[in-house]
Amino acid sequence: MPKIVDRSVRQQQLTQAALAVFAERGYHGATMQAVAERAGVSKGSVYVYFDSKEALLIGAAETIVEALMAGSLDTLERSSGNIAERVGQFVRSILTGIDDWAEVCLSILQVWAELGTARERPLRDLMSGMYLRTVDRLQAVLDEAVACGEADPFPTRAAALAILAALDGSVLQAAMIPAEFRNTLDSGLLPVWCGSLVPVRGASR
Numbered sequence: 001m002p003k004i005v006d007r008s009v010r011q012q013q014l015t016q017a018a019l020a021v022f023a024e025r026g027y028h029g030a031t032m033q034a035v036a037e038r039a040g041v042s043k044g045s046v047y048v049y050f051d052s053k054e055a056l057l058i059g060a061a062e063t064i065v066e067a068l069m070a071g072s073l074d075t076l077e078r079s080s081g082n083i084a085e086r087v088g089q090f091v092r093s094i095l096t097g098i099d100d101w102a103e104v105c106l107s108i109l110q111v112w113a114e115l116g117t118a119r120e121r122p123l124r125d126l127m128s129g130m131y132l133r134t135v136d137r138l139q140a141v142l143d144e145a146v147a148c149g150e151a152d153p154f155p156t157r158a159a160a161l162a163i164l165a166a167l168d169g170s171v172l173q174a175a176m177i178p179a180e181f182r183n184t185l186d187s188g189l190l191p192v193w194c195g196s197l198v199p200v201r202g203a204s205r
Contacts, residue, residue, distance in 0.1 A: 011049050014039050015063045018056045023107030027057065027114045054123050061108055061127055065134060068094055068101055073137050083145040087163065088195035090138075094167055095185050102174035102181075109171070135160050142198065152199040159197040166190060 017039035021030045032053060036043040050056045076090040098105070115124040135157075142156035170190065173181040184190060 007049070010045075011059065012063065014041075014046060014049055015056065015059045018060045019063070019104045019107055022057070022060065022111055023103065027053075027111040032056070054126075057111060057123065058126055058130070060104075061130060064101060064105055064108060065130060068097055068105075069134055073134070073141075076141055077137070082200060083142070083150050084195035084198045084200045086141075086195075087198055088191035091163065091167065091194045092188070092191040095170060095190065098167075098170055098174045099178070099181070099185075102171055102178070105171040106175040131164075135164060138163060145198065149201060152201050154197075154199050162197060163194045166194060 014035065018030070018035045021034045021038055025034065030053060032046050033043050035056060036046045039046070046056075050059060072090050072093045075093070076086055079086050079089070112124075112127070115127070139156050139160040142151070142154075142159055145151040146153055146156065170181065170184075173184065
């Protein structure tokens with residue numbers, strides 16, 4: 001009787017293998033065969049779950065977003081209290097996990113650099129859309145804080161982009177200068193700075 005494999009588990013296994021191959025060979029140098037060999041499955045098995053290398057890349061990027069962002073955004077959306085403190089907690093929770101994902105995040109950044117040509121524009125647009133959906137979710141929380149009177153009106157889109165830009169930079173630091181990154185993490189400065197972007201109504205300035 002054939003072994004039954006949970007679909008989500010297999011997909012995760014394949015995206016993890018793809019991340020390793022992308023890190024070693026870059027996007028253009030990676031092949032479905034290499035991913036299959038890294039995952040210990042047949043090439044045909046890879047195509048059951050992902051019909052192309054492009055789909056594998058999207059799946060790998062989504063794995064990182066889910067691991068680093070989704071849970072923290074869920075908590076931010078549901079939590080109560082001072083919006084600036086909530087933003088700080090959101091950033092702190094992501095920073096705590098970045099150390100474990102720095103190398104694979106760096107491989108995705110390497111792929112981003114390869115997608116700069118016009119020929120790769122459709123795939124780049126797909127990944128850009130994924131990034132912007134994260135910005136949208138963070139902005140929606142900031143907009144709600146303004147709408148309910150918790151924060152004074154401010155450029156919420158710019159703030160959301162700045163916060164994620166700071167987190168992107170943290171990925172680079174975690175991969176390239178890990179000791180300095182840990183010092184920054186221990187200082188607690190970045191979460192406080194991100195929270196300070198939100199002008200809490202009634203707070204002293």
